[in-house]
Amino acid sequence: MNILVLGSGGREHTFAWKIAQSKHCKNVFVAPGNSGTSALGKNLDLNVNDFENIKKAVLKHQIDMVIVGPEDPLVNGIHDFFLNDEELKQIHVIGPQKEAAQLEGSKEFAKEFMYRHNIPTAKYQSFTKDNLDQGIMFLDTLEPPYVLKADGLAAGKGVLILEDLDEAKSELKNMLLDAKFGQASSKVVVEEFLDGIELSCFVLTDGKNYKILPTAKDYKRIGEGDTGLNTGGMGAISPVPFATREFLDKIENKIVKPTIKGLKKDNLPYNGFIFIGLIKVGDEPKVIEYNVRMGDPETEVVFPRLKTDIVEIFTAISKQTLSDIKLEIDSRAATTVMLVSGGYPEAYEKGKEIYGLDEIEDSLVFHAGAQRQNDRIVTTGGRVLAVTSYGNTYREAIKKSYQNINKICFDKMYYRKDIGFDL
Numbered sequence: 497m498n499i500l501v502l503g504s505g506g507r508e509h510t511f512a513w514k515i516a517q518s519k520h521c522k523n524v525f526v527a528p529g530n531s532g533t534s535a536l537g538k539n540l541d542l543n544v545n546d547f548e549n550i551k552k553a554v555l556k557h558q559i560d561m562v563i564v565g566p567e568d569p570l571v572n573g574i575h576d577f578f579l580n581d582e583e584l585k586q587i588h589v590i591g592p593q594k595e596a597a598q599l600e601g602s603k604e605f606a607k608e609f610m611y612r613h614n615i616p617t618a619k620y621q622s623f624t625k626d627n628l629d630q631g632i633m634f635l636d637t638l639e640p641p642y643v644l645k646a647d648g649l650a651a652g653k654g655v656l657i658l659e660d661l662d663e664a665k666s667e668l669k670n671m672l673l674d675a676k677f678g679q680a681s682s683k684v685v686v687e688e689f690l691d692g693i694e695l696s697c698f699v700l701t702d703g704k705n706y707k708i709l710p711t712a713k714d715y716k717r718i719g720e721g722d723t724g725l726n727t728g729g730m731g732a733i734s735p736v737p738f739a740t741r742e743f744l745d746k747i748e749n750k751i752v753k754p755t756i757k758g759l760k761k762d763n764l765p766y767n768g769f770i771f772i773g774l775i776k777v778g779d780e781p782k783v784i785e786y787n788v789r790m791g792d793p794e795t796e797v798v799f800p801r802l803k804t805d806i807v808e809i810f811t812a813i814s815k816q817t818l819s820d821i822k823l824e825i826d827s828r829a830a831t832t833v834m835l836v837s838g839g840y841p842e843a844y845e846k847g848k849e850i851y852g853l854d855e856i857e858d859s860l861v862f863h864a865g866a867q868r869q870n871d872r873i874v875t876t877g878g879r880v881l882a883v884t885s886y887g888n889t890y891r892e893a894i895k896k897s898y899q900n901i902n903k904i905c906f907d908k909m910y911y912r913k914d915i916g917f918d919l
């Protein structure tokens with residue numbers, strides 16, 4: 497099979513790495529890809545939202561299957577575009593259609609879905625500029641901290657958590673009246689704050705059957721001790737040590753099963769990944785958010801633990817035969833640490849040469865914001881490399897990642913030195 501992966505991050509390098517190992521894969525293409533993916537297959541210089549040019553490339557390279565990495569093309573309807581095109585409709589697309597992608601594309605849609613199907617989540621109400629007054633009144637009924645969420649996609653920046661009631665009221669006005677997050681905040685979800693520890697659960701579904709992938713926990717903040725600005729993710733570990741069998745059963749019964757049933761009941765065809773952002777409140781899991789794709793950097797620890805042929809899984813998803821697949825999971829722990837450009841997530845410099853990649857032993861290096869320039873590899877983004885290791889325990893794995901990171905350098909390289917230390 498010829499397989500195309502859309503995206504250019506560490507997640508897509510990990511997808512391509514796993515796909516390239518499949519006995520069913522003839523060629524792997526990645527659009528636009530990075531220096532890691534170009535070593536596994538062919539990078540195609542395409543924008544993931546440029547469906548017409550993706551179509552041309554798919555036909556030219558005789559692609560049989562498309563794996564969509566990021567959420568944008570899904571929310572913009574790439575799957576529907578394939579289904580509605582005579583020349584593309586036979587091609588398998590992994591990722592939900594536009595309507596179901598609203599689970600990530602609209603926080604109000606996701607909350608309504610959870611309420612409708614009795615899936616535990618924070619209580620909420622949503623507001624537009626027309627009922628701002630009610631929004632202010634709703635804030636008066638809540639305890640601090642106050643959680644305000646732009647309804648639409650805001651690149652992970654559209655959530656504000658505020659201690660002060662007056663500040664929360666004024667930010668609600670900024671979001672609704674002054675378009676603080678552009679069109680994304682023309683509607684705002686105001687919700688109850690949930691106090692607990694976060695983890696992520698990843699589900700594969702063909703719309704009928706489901707399989708649960710290993711849990712992971714990511715580290716979102718730039719600074720050690722989980723301080724400072726939010727990032728795309730600075731590291732991750734899998735499995736999550738506090739997710740006991742009993743707790744995982746609760747996640748499956750109270751969240752995963754009703755989610756899959758709800759999709760069917762609401763007639764939302766879905767084939768792909770569901771990433772469920774969870775918070776453990778006391779002993780109970782509650783849903784913070786749905787994402788309609790894998791997480792990054794969680795993919796860099798979940799996929800290396802997956803032993804089953806990924807192309808067989810994707811094929812089963814397309815044919816609605818996922819129940820025939822037996823997932824085999826590596827019992828070792830996996831950890832990843834992100835190396836980022838100094839200054840990220842604010843302004844940072846690019847074009848720095850990366851040294852030391854040839855010296856890595858016993859770790860996997862997934863490239864993100866990195867590209868090949870002649871015989872050099874240079875930085876091109878904020879998150880540059882993810883260094884993944886296995887270990888009998890996550891502590892052993894993380895030690896290996898840090899040992900190998902010592903061999904890598906680029907100007908102003910930064911990483912967190914405390915991934916997994918809080919557990």
Ligand code: ATP
Pocket residue numbers: 618643645650651652653654655687688689690691694773784785
């Ligand atoms: P992401 O960058 O993960 O895609 P997002 O912008 O889609 O984020 P959410 O995941 O809904 O938004 O929220 C971002 C973060 O804010 C969560 O990971 C969590 O730490 C925090 N958060 C969101 N909702 C709540 C809540 N109700 N109670 C406590 N913390 C919350």
